[in-house]
Amino acid sequence: MGRPPCCDKVGVKKGPWTPEEDLMLVSYIQEHGAGNWRAVPTNTGLMRCSKSCRLRWTNYLRPGIKRGNFTEQEEKLIVHLQALLGNRWAAIASYLPERTDNDIKNYWNTHLKKKLKKMQAAGGGEDGGAASEGGGGRGDGDGGGKSVKAAAPKGQWERRLQTDIHTARQALRDALSLDHPDPSPATAAPAATPAGSSAAYASSADNIARLLQGWMRPGGGGGGNGKGPEASGSTSTTATTQQQPQCSGEGAASASASASQSGAAAAATAQTPECSTETSKMATGGGAGGPAPAFSMLESWLLDDGGMGLMDVVPLGDPSEFF
DNA sequence: AAGTGAGACAACCGCATGTGT
DNA sequence: GACACATGCGGTTGTCTCACT
Secondary structure (H helix, E strand, O other), X not given: OOOOOOOOXXXXXXXXXXXXXXXXXXXXXXXXXXXXXXXXXXXXXXXXXXXXXXXXXXXXXXXXXXXXXXXXXXXXXXXXXXXXXXXXXXXXXXXXXXXOHXXXXXXXXXXXXXXXXXXXXXXXXXXXXXXXXHHHHOOOOOOHHHHHHHHOOHHHHHHHHHHOHHHHHHHHHHHHHHHOOOOOHHXXXXXXXXXXXXXXXXXXXXXXXXXXXOOOOOOOOOOOOOOOHHHHOOOOXXXXXXXXXXXXXXXXXXXXXXXXXXXXXXXXXXOOOOOHHHHHHHHOOOOOOOHHHHHXXXXXXXXXXXXXXXXXXXXXXXXXXXX
């Protein structure tokens, strides 16, 4: 029957967002929370598609997003998670709470893919597992997740993933142990923003930041993108409340973050069913929980040869089915 | 100083998945 | 159980910026 377009194409503005548009969008979300994207263009008067609004928010305006300057830590993590999960950027992004899937995807396509190719060409050592995946295994990264999914129903590709899990784990373990004699990447990696990171924000982002001054407090929600001291949570007021729309990633952050301390699995299972996808992100420590949870989950997963950890963390369905 | 090419990033598009009726 | 709708995800494209010639 053909689904109608998400918005009438007529009169829909495209292209780069202006600071004014950003402001309108942010103001609206501040007031109503993220979600119900379909209503956003209508209610804000933005001549934008709902999708566009959502994308703009999640990839750009959402508080706590870090841009540019991927640390070596993050790089390695991405490489190995890519080997592990394929091109499931959203899942990968859940381990790098301050990064968006789009960012990671771009970084992969522009930097890492080449890097890995080079490494391979040079005798491809160290990142062997990942490299092989990135280079060819997953079709050069292209169509990775999708093609797998396309080739088999979800349950099956999950099983395949499970089949390879030990290889991937080994690779990941190697990688992390290589650069982490100190087993506390949680505090080291994403959180440890390189000095220049803030300066690396897109210039337009600076504009927005200025526009939003007083509201966009990373600590507030940002899914606890626990960035800096502001994360302390004195923000309260609008920021805090706004960051907790429905079940959006940001909101549940604190829940998963705290849960992660007592157990990732608990966090995962304790999720309310309302927020399927976002919830998964949350469970992974992602969406918002701040870097620490994600990393500690990874660590415990790596350390635990029982190997249930990650399956609890990664939204792959019921792990018990496979063990 | 101007022109060209490559790289980086933001945004769009189409499909997949989840949810409500 | 089927259908319609809303949202999310990944791939791809377009545009801008910077470096090099």
